Amino acid sequence: MSQQLITESQQVTSAGVTITNLSKKYGDNQVLDNISINVKPGSVTALIGPSGSGKSTLLRCINLLEIPDEGTITVGTTTVEAGTKVSDRALLDLRRQVGMVFQSFNLFPHMSVLRNIAFPQEKILGRSREEAEERALTLLDRVGLREKAQHHPDRCSGGQQQRIAIVRALALNPRAMLFDEPTSALDPEVGLEVLAVMRELAAGGMTMIVVTHEMQFARDVSDHLVVMADAHIIEEGRPAEIMANPVQERTRRFLSAVLER
Amino acid sequence: MDFVQYLPQLGQGLLVSLQLTAISVTFGYAAGMLLALGVSSQLPWLKWPTLIIVEVGRGIPSLVVLYVVYYGLPSIGLLFDNFAAAAAGLTFTVAAYSSEMLRAGIQSVHRGQNEAAMALGLPQTSTFTRIILPQGLRSSIPALMGLAIQSFQGTSLAYSISVSELMSKAYQSSSITFQYLQIYAITGLVFAVIAVPSTWTSVWVERRLAKGFA
């Protein structure tokens, strides 16, 4: 089943994501200070760290929801350089290669579940309505939510809404996926439904960058763990190694605080 | 009960009041939408003039607007008949008020909606017309319904520039029969019979909308 979800959604191959010397300030407040990360095609990177460390801002810079002050972002073959004028074309080009899943789902409440998934395909990929809806139904089926197609999002549970949000992004054949604390707004057992879908995606070879507090998921699924604090990357490497033997005192304190809950 | 014979007169007046309401609401809301877009604009040359129009429209009493259109504008060569002056004046007031309601509705749409559309790669125009606007309009519906009821009541001001709507018919009838109390009480009731159930309907709609989209 995992192979199915990815192979049919990925008609193009997964892309790598490279971030070089990225910096951003809000006024006098430095939120990202000279960050560089290299995410290999088809790999999963987990971003962890205390709140306010800049991990969500970093994620939101990758698809330019936030505009960085300095640095470059490369997704596949598209490169955007901060500080230069980014054309609308380059902006849309980048965003269309990267899917994003938000903490608060952000489904469109005035559209049915089916239209939520089909409408962006029609607008962005130029698919016909029939084609887009058929694809939406196929993907909904894969995550076990086909019967919700005609419902509005507010009739779905949080876990269902988040799975729909993932499907909405997947339907556009992204080459990489960003997840911004996808389970933080959910009860633990509901979060598992969402994590299961993410595991399938990872197993199918999707490039993923995940901001998360789910240590179990980070350890089991991610290939690379990045620990951020105070706008910096303080430690990165193999998840199991960092969790067993953190080098930095900050990492040690953060991990024990998260794991004790 | 002589005033009963004036009821058909009042009925004719009511018809004119309803026509004025229909005109001022239809054109007022359309113009209000344009003003709301102007005020929300990033372009200073568009934003400030529209903001001034809106604030002036909301700051000046509707009655004064009617006087300006009817007595004032002819002096710069713009001549309106009574009905047209009333329609134009009321439309202006409705446009100013509705623009703020529409703007508030659009602003109330959650920021995440815009971000989700941006992240999907939707172009700005379809993000606005297909994602933001439908949700914003929906949340302005109760306020716009309330404004429609107010503008129906506001048509009574057109009496002052001699439009033969409900209020002037009442005035004519009462000055013939001298039955002021009865005729104005009936006139008030006619307004209330339309306005009060409409208000209840709008409250009901508001509660329904608050329940969600399903």
Next chain:
Amino acid sequence: MTLLVTVSSFGIGAIMAIPLMLGLRSNYPPIRAVFRLIVDLIRGVPTIVWLFLLYFGVTLGHLRLTSLSAAIAGLGIVSSAYLAEIYRGGFATLARGQIEASHALGLSPATTFIRVLAPQALRTSLPSITTFLLALLKDSSIASTIGVTEMVFSATTFSRQNPGTAGLTPFFIAAGVYVVVSVPLAIVARRLDSRLRRNN
């Protein structure tokens, strides 16, 4: 004159609104329904109709209300209904916990109402009250139609006496005065509103 009409009718409305609001908040559904009907009926009748009704319609023997007192009474009645609704809204937003806490402390219902609930309700309704005061200021112009010599009446008279020369000027002056008075008030209302939101 404009200010006199506005201030007096606001004063009358602010006081008369209290019993109306209590009726709207009554524990007995029939009383609530009656007061709801009264308030909606008052608001359903246009202000100008109220003024004509009181000015031409009400006679005590051979006495009639002067145009000024009819205007103040009419606008006062209308204000009382709108303000009752605003007060009610203010009380409705109060947390149930406030009443329960007061009862638990052993405060009497009257003390609870006057010392605990009313000050909080007044605070939350202050922006709406300011907005309403602005609307009332503008509605006081309607008094001109029954001959109260407020600003709009003077403007109309002046422009009728000088048809060739006056043109738009008197109305623009009157309009300007409204804008000058109402825009600062509107800004105050907006500030109050955002400050209250921040505190909550």
